[in-house]
Amino acid sequence: MTFRWPLVARADCLGAAAKAREVLTEAGWSPKEASELAVVVAELANNAVRHAGGGECTLELEARAWELCVSDEGPGFPDEILADAGRTDGVQPRRGMGSGLSCARRMSCALSLENRRPKGARIVARQTRCKRSEP
Numbered sequence: 737m738t739f740r741w742p743l744v745a746r747a748d749c750l751g752a753a754a755k756a757r758e759v760l761t762e763a764g765w766s767p768k769e770a771s772e773l774a775v776v777v778a779e780l781a782n783n784a785v786r787h788a789g790g791g792e793c794t795l796e797l798e799a800r801a802w803e804l805c806v807s808d809e810g811p812g813f814p815d816e817i818l819a820d821a822g823r824t825d826g827v828q829p830r831r832g833m834g835s836g837l838s839c840a841r842r843m844s845c846a847l848s849l850e851n852r853r854p855k856g857a858r859i860v861a862r863q864t865r866c867k868r869s870e871p
Contacts, residue, residue, distance in 0.1 A: 739795040741781075743806070749781035752793045756804075763797060765865060772843045773802060776861050779836035780806040787811075788857065800865040804844075807858045812851035 739759060741752040753774040760770035777793060784791035788810020796803040817837070837859075841847040844861040852858055 737797045739797070741793045742790070743781050743784050743793055743808075744790045746782065746785055748790075749778055749785055752781050753778035756795055759795065759797060760802065763799075769863075769865065773804070773863065776804060776840045776843050776863075779840050780804065780859050780861065783836050783859075784808040784810070784857075791856075802863050804861045805858065807852070807856060809856040812855060812857045813849055818849055818851070 737759075739755065741748065741755065743749060743752065756777045757770045757774035760773050761767065765773075777795075781791075781793050784793075784806050788808035791806060791808030791810075794805045794807075796805075820837075837847070837849075840859070840861050844863045846860075846862045848860045850858050
């Protein structure tokens with residue numbers, strides 16, 4: 737299933753996060769898993785609105801995985817953020833990858849960032865559902 741939300745204002749970020757939580761909960765994911773996705777959506781969507789003036793959020797949902805893509809037409813990522821994106825050690829906020837991107841990386845199995853040509857950026861976060869049951 738695919739869900740899309742336009743991102744124009746900060747209220748859209750919160751709305752997309754709430755809808756993503758609702759979608760995951762209705763699909764049988766745990767409240768913890770649904771809340772983590774909501775945080776990832778809110779952080780990445782807010783970045784698109786703040787740094788690029790808006791964009792689009794797309795959620796692909798399968799039985800055991802989700803993939804979130806946030807794209808925009810802004811200036812793209814600076815080189816230091818793209819360099820930090822592949823790090824697995826602790827990244828300090830404001831030293832490249834900010835706290836929102838670091839949070840999204842911690843709450844997903846994979847996070848990729850890319851600049852699009854001629855302008856814009858794209859972030860893809862993925863998560864696979866745990867086989868163990870969540871409380």
